Amino acid sequence: MTQRVAIELTVNGRPVRAEVEPRLLLADFLRDHLELTGTHLGCEHGVCGACTVLLDGDPVRSCLALAVQANGTHVETVESLTQEDGSLHPIQQAFADHHALQCGFCTPGFLMTVRGIFDDLPGMTEAQIREAVSGNLCRCTGYANIVRAVQQLQRDLQLQAVRDPATRSGSRVDDRGALRDTARSEVK
């Protein structure tokens, strides 16, 4: 098991080169080698969704993928959502606004799953949203607030599409401006 394979990929916009054992899981590569510990492992057999990352834009379970399979791809993890200045992505903000997390262990997986369906959100029904996140388990929240958060996001995107028809659904989310650390501010 000492034979190593060279891989090259892009992780959260940065080029990464490494030599890895063929058996190394993508999740372990991200967590242990790149220290991107926001990606969590809940089951390591592909059911809980906590390890969800985007691989070339599609949600995948990084516990079921090998690092070598990510060669030549673009990988995005939860760390990619937060902006340079620390402000939150609208998905994160919606989760904070709706108390959609308790222990927060499942949260990165949900955020990345929702990131994966972001562009399709405006046209989705509640049942479709529920189905879309049903590959992610949460043992704390009972899902109601997660669904609410996604629905809020959906409404924001719909509104945005009406206000600015040139911006197609959800493609320019980062224009929403400074949301810096508002998760810490107060709501009544």
Add this chain to the structure above:
Amino acid sequence: MATYVGSNYRRKEDYRLLTGKSEFVADMKLHGMLEVAFVRSMHAHAEIAVDGTEALKMPGVHAVLTARDLAGVVGPLNPLEEFRLPQDLIDTIHPVLLPCPEDILAVDKVVYAGQPIAMVIAENRYLAEDAAARVLVKYTPLPVLADPFRAREPGAPPIHPAMGSNVQASLHVEVGDVERGMAEADCLLKRRFVVPRVTANPLETRGVLADYDRRSDSLTVWTSTQVTFMVRSNIAKLLDIPEEKVRVVAPDVGGGFGTKGGVYPEEIAIAYAARRLGRPVKWIEDRMEHMQSCRQSRDQVHEVEVAFNRDGRILALKDEFVVDSGAYNPLLVTCPYNTVAHMRGMFKIPNFAIAGACVITNKTPSIAYRGAGRPEAVFVMDRLIQIISRELGLDPVEVMEVNLIRPEEMPYDQGMYYRDGTKLVYDSGDYPATLHHALELAEYDRYRALQRERRSEGEYIGIGISSYIEGTGIGPFEGAVIRVDATGQIVAYIGSTPHGQSHETTLSQICADEFGVSPEQVTVRAGDTSLLPYGVGTFASRGAVTAGSAVQVASQKLREKMMRIASHTLEIPVEDLEMRDGKVFARQMPGRSMSFRDIARAARPGPNPARPADLEPGVEATHYFVPPSVTYSGGVHVAVVRLDKDTGQIDIIRYVVVHDCGRVLNPMVVDGQIQGGVAQGLGEAMYEQIVHDEQGQLLTGTYMDYLQPTAMEVPDVIQGHSTFLSTRNAMGVKGVGEGGAISPPAAIANAVSDALSMIGIEVNEVPVTPVKVLQYCREADARMRLAAAEGAR
């Protein structure tokens, strides 16, 4: 003064958890850290001989430890002090409690499949697992006792020979005169109820990292636990080192629900290994290990006799139950005693006799899980209410009503003791009002009508009701130290160990109100034994009540001290001063003020201090809150369901919870606790079950076999609050952590039984899986067709 308490203040925990900046044990890495894989038993009962020599030769392996290495150095784990019954209660009910110590690594024999036998310590987990596969374990199988009823038979060989019996604990409580109650009643019935074994399944598995510091000869242990202080005292005791040399920290913890509310052999083993090797050692449990080895819960079978009159009034209840405790029972009678104490719930049942036994079997050991013995009691009681109502041709609401404790009877004495040794006296609540509030939200009458209407069309709709009370905020104590630092920031150090309960937020709210500042000016630190000398932990719905009260009183003490310092410096009497927005000022002359920073400076030790001579230096106060007894939360759940004849799914049309948790610190957090608890309870009601075969082998070892509800199965719970302040703490708070999870199994079983009442189906066992529902529906259809054919003739 309550500016923040009671508001939906946003969670202070969220930012780090949303951005990946959180730190769970698995995320931690220390220089020179080694990783562990445990070799676990493949058999449920066998003699073993272990040989680790081959494994030790594998690349990157630093050590292979077995029971031989621990012999004489690390003692076995005994049941936790904190969960022993108080002596006065022992003297009253005389329970049987046999000692049943748990080996850290199996010595000569294994008693459940999944028991740790050896630990392989290597450069990383991959190498550790490679080598673990090379540890040779020779098993000589012994007869397996997987059935508690067989295990408790007098002739059954004791699994732990030193115990002489497999009945590890038993207790018996009697109130009134059951035989007389039985003799006087109009009707009598007997039933058997089964609440199977489930597992809490926090999404983060267990994990431990221990670091030994040579210079100070001390250990720091990070572990995913609910009870840092108990872990510390056990590490110190079993490794025979002073407590002062052990610091236990729970960093971010990904859920616990009771299963992390005990001390595990792995925590001791990892601490030992770090000390022995002089290097940081980490173990992260994988999910397969978790399903096999992490302690499980419930698993009770009840044989019940109930006596009642024609109006539904219950005169006597007699119950004998057996708990399958698995191979070890570290919480002793905690769960069964909860079952006993909560059995009668909101009802007045004057004559009551109950006996429970904890039986050791060759299965995974047991622990508390959200509700801890209460869901079992509620399942029994509420199924009985429904069965009685059907027997008498009454609506279950009518049967509930004649038995409910009335508000004017509060405080209500149930005539026995609670687990903390105090009298079981409900402090406050209006149960009939809570019931009616819930029925209203559930649109009970409308759905009853719909049920009748649709049944003729072959659609099965059912309504299930369940009520519970819950003793919350159990002692013996919880502490808080409040301090103002040199920059004026308030820091609250607490002994409890949050893992999703939002303590950083809610306790900041309490503190902020006392000092008249924003919660942003308060930092809450928890989950670390170095913060204060004593602590208990977060379990049993006790955080808000005990830690909350400790924070409140400590804040008040500190506030008073700060006012005196300001009064001394400003030379203005305390009565004329006010504290707000981070300063103390003269009410008449707001210009005359001292900021918290000024006060902190004035309180510093040194010559000529600017504080009254009788005050200790420093801006700090401590309070340990000792509750007089538990305080009683309560609630009513109503489930309206429709059975899907095609898929066997139970479609939940409406799920209502009305509950009383006294003063609500943060409604958003409370609603979240209820919704989350209901989801877990629904899982237990409809899908979840840990199954071992008769050889004690786990059949539900993955998430493909142990089904948990997803966003597709869990409805949005319709919630109502009925607030009756606790009389047992100044804020009037009652615990809420478990309430959501207590009633769903009973509510769903009642709803399904109600939907199928025409064929007399009684759901006296959960989970009501889709397969069972399909069977029931087919039977019901056949019965309906037959009836229609007969009617046509």
